[in-house]
Amino acid sequence: xxxxxxxxxxxxxxxxxxxxxxxxxxxxxxxxxxxxxxxxxxxxxxxxxxxxxxxxxxxxxxxxxxxxxxxxxxxxxxxxxxxxxxxxxxxxxxxxxxxxxxxxxxxxxxxxxxxxxxxxxxxxxxxxxxxxxxxxxxxxxxxxxxxxxxxxxxxxxxxxxxxxxxxxxxxxxxxxxxxxxxxxxxxxxxxxxxxxxxxxxxxxxxxxxxxxxxxxxxxxxxxxxxxxxxxxxxxxxxxxxxxxxxxxxxxxxxxxxxxxxxxxxxxxxxxxxxxxxxxxxxxxxxxxxxxxxxxxxxxxxxxxx
Amino acid sequence: xxxxxxxxxxxxxxxxxxxxxxxxxxxxxxxxxxxxxxxxxxxxxxxxxxxxxxxxxxxxxxxxxxxxxxxxxxxxxxxxxxxxxxxxxxxxxxxxxxxxxxxxxxxxxxxxxxxxxxxxxxxxxxxxxxxxxxxxxxxxxxxxxxxxxxxxxxxxxxxxxxxxxxxxxxxxxxxxxxxxxxxxxxxxxxxxxxxxxxxxxxxxxxxxxxxxxxxxxxxxxxxxxxxxxxxxxxxxxxxxxxxxxxxxxxxxxxxxxxxxxxxxxxxxxxxxxxxxxxxxxxxxxxxxxxxxxxxxxxxxxxxxx
Numbered sequence: 001x002x003x004x005x006x007x008x009x010x011x012x013x014x015x016x017x018x019x020x021x022x023x024x025x026x027x028x029x030x031x032x033x034x035x036x037x038x039x040x041x042x043x044x045x046x047x048x049x050x051x052x053x054x055x056x057x058x059x060x061x062x063x064x065x066x067x068x069x070x071x072x073x074x075x076x077x078x079x080x081x082x083x084x085x086x087x088x089x090x091x092x093x094x095x096x097x098x099x100x101x102x103x104x105x106x107x108x109x110x111x112x113x114x115x116x117x118x119x120x121x122x123x124x125x126x127x128x129x130x131x132x133x134x135x136x137x138x139x140x141x142x143x144x145x146x147x148x149x150x151x152x153x154x155x156x157x158x159x160x161x162x163x164x165x166x167x168x169x170x171x172x173x174x175x176x177x178x179x180x181x182x183x184x185x186x187x188x189x190x191x192x193x194x195x196x197x198x199x200x201x202x203x204x205x206x207x208x209x210x211x212x213x214x215x216x217x218x219x220x221x222x223x224x225x226x227x228x229x230x231x232x233x234x235x236x237x238x239x240x241x242x243x244x245x246x247x248x249x250x251x252x253x254x255x256x257x258x259x260x261x262x263x264x265x266x267x268x269x270x271x272x273x274x275x276x277x278x279x280x281x282x283x284x285x286x287x288x289x290x291x292x293x294x295x296x297x298x299x300x301x302x303x304x305x
Numbered sequence: 306x307x308x309x310x311x312x313x314x315x316x317x318x319x320x321x322x323x324x325x326x327x328x329x330x331x332x333x334x335x336x337x338x339x340x341x342x343x344x345x346x347x348x349x350x351x352x353x354x355x356x357x358x359x360x361x362x363x364x365x366x367x368x369x370x371x372x373x374x375x376x377x378x379x380x381x382x383x384x385x386x387x388x389x390x391x392x393x394x395x396x397x398x399x400x401x402x403x404x405x406x407x408x409x410x411x412x413x414x415x416x417x418x419x420x421x422x423x424x425x426x427x428x429x430x431x432x433x434x435x436x437x438x439x440x441x442x443x444x445x446x447x448x449x450x451x452x453x454x455x456x457x458x459x460x461x462x463x464x465x466x467x468x469x470x471x472x473x474x475x476x477x478x479x480x481x482x483x484x485x486x487x488x489x490x491x492x493x494x495x496x497x498x499x500x501x502x503x504x505x506x507x508x509x510x511x512x513x514x515x516x517x518x519x520x521x522x523x524x525x526x527x528x529x530x531x532x533x534x535x536x537x538x539x540x541x542x543x544x545x546x547x548x549x550x551x552x553x554x555x556x557x558x559x560x561x562x563x564x565x566x567x568x569x570x571x572x573x574x575x576x577x578x579x580x581x582x583x584x585x586x587x588x589x590x591x592x593x594x595x596x597x598x599x600x601x602x603x604x605x606x607x608x609x610x
Contacts, residue, residue, distance in 0.1 A: 088488075089488065183393075183394065184530075184531055184532075185511070185529075186529045186530065186531045187531050204512065206490070207509065207512035207513070208512070208513075208524070208526075210529075216602065216603075217529050217603060218603065218604070218606070219513070219526035219527070219529075219603050219604050220604075220606075221513075221524035221526075221604070222524070224490075224491045224515075224522050224524075225489075225491060226489055226491045226492050227489075249610050251610065255606070255607065256610065258606040259606055259607070259608075259610070262606060292608070293608065296606070296608050297521065298521075298522060298523065298524050299523070299524050299525075299526070299604045300605070301523070301525075301560070301563040301564055301567060301601070302560065302564070303564075303597070303598065303601050305554050305556065305561065305564070
């Protein structure tokens with residue numbers, strides 16, 4: 001009955017070599033929800049904001065048919081704020097400040113009606129909160145999970161508990177190496193899948209993404225980008241596009257997961273073309289499908305001469 | 306009328322975290338020729354060795370039907386020797402010693418009969434020697450060229466002259482950035498193709514390879530390798546497999562170049578599975594084709610649900 005997205009909602013102040021912005025809409029659940037909104041199913045966002053969260057952001061989310069019944073607004077509280085600066089090499093960024101605000105005491109209570117969502121994306125939040133979310137869901141069909149180095153390093157026990165309950169873990173290459181303590185990504189993938197996830201996706205930024213499952217391995221190319229304006233949210237957009245497509249098709253076979261990885265990659269490529277969430281605001285399913293086909297053309301070859 | 310390969314022939318002393326070897330057969334033209342030998346056409350190797358070059362190496366090359374009419378043997382001279390040590394991260398290596406020997410005064414004279422070769426691979430040697438080779442060839446159909454950071458940094462003028470005369474330049478990502486002075490690989494590719502090469506292949510090691518042409522861009526996956534024993538010769542094996550397949554098919558369309566990139570990647574993957582040239586010695590066209598199909602399975606997805 002739809003896709004439940006739980007994660008952070010933030011106001012981001014981001015500086016890249018090309019531009020800067022203050023208090024722009026951000027946060028993992030924002031990027032995930034916007035990306036997933038272009039596929040057919042209903043998207044339910046669960047998160048927390050303060051009373052400083054602008055009405056225009058609410059409207060943007062609602063304009064994308066994102067259901068906000070699970071959005072908690074704390075009167076007198078401040079929305080989570082994050083400031084970051086990217087270097088000329090956009091793979092390197094410094095966090096300038098983190099002001100957790102209402103996110104510090106975020107208690108992800110899932111409204112009764114949303115507990116029957118068939119697809120769940122656990123955005124990058126503390127592992128014990130991810131567990132708390134899963135405990136409330138009634139027989140989820142498919143759970144997709146993100147995490148980060150901070151939790152791998154500091155809350156590994158809690159994270160390992162979550163991993164036993166998810167269908168897909170989506171992380172980047174350095175996180176995969178950190179989690180598995182194994183430099184070779186192929187060996188790392190084996191180790192991580194033994195921790196629980198049925199499928200593992202390793203995002204490699206400008207080098208594409210790898211999907212690992214019992215059925216085999218799939219290598220998705222990266223979109224050849226000449227200009228990346230703001231990498232913020234790329235990973236979340238990937239997760240949103242990936243899960244949105246699965247929800248739309250209702251098909252979680254390995255063959256369909258491959259396509260979902262490419263749709264995820266497509267959404268991530270749109271995301272980084274503009275600042276903040278701008279790259280995700282005015283898309284259409286047709287534009288996304290066109291890019292999906294570009295990925296196909298990029299990596300296809302006939303085996304016959 | 307066949308494939309002409311010009312490059313170094315060496316005796317390599319290589320140490321990796323897994324094993325070490327002394328005075329093993331090596332050199333760019335050796336790896337290129339062995340890789341190309343599994344395809345149908347005659348392969349002509351042009352290079353120079355000293356009288357210390359072992360008969361067993363000659364036999365190995367001849368067993369692979371590699372024509373050695375262009376092999377110069379300098380009496381009283383010493384074969385080029387190279388020593389290198391790979392770190393635990395196999396992408397990092399130190400050159401322990403370089404003893405040019407007879408290679409220092411290598412004059413690539415192409416025997417009359419070989420000047421009509423339709424396919425030419427210019428292995429990684431000084432750009433002015435590459436030019437000297439091209440000057441001797443009668444209307445080559447297709448010229449494939451390799452180079453390295455040393456020549457990009459120290460003999461750029463000479464290199465740029467060569468680039469105007471080649472169909473395909475094959476380099477790795479760091480060489481592409483160095484040559485173009487552009488960190489973004491897609492922009493780098495545009496710049497390099499403007500220097501002359503009709504096609505550019507950028508090898509990205511464990512991240513696969515990119516082919517750029519007027520017709521578009523092709524992204525080939527990397528073979529998922531759990532164990533790499535010796536990376537020496539991987540790039541040369543790629544060039545040999547790539548060109549060998551083109552020679553076999555006689556087809557230099559973009560669609561066929563894509564397949565050739567995958568055959569090149571297949572040969573490189575065999576190369577690094579064993580020490581020195583061992584991974585290339587006992588292959589068959591069937592084994593290579595099987596691996597080609599594995600690359601296909603790895604990257605294919607249907608666009609229809």
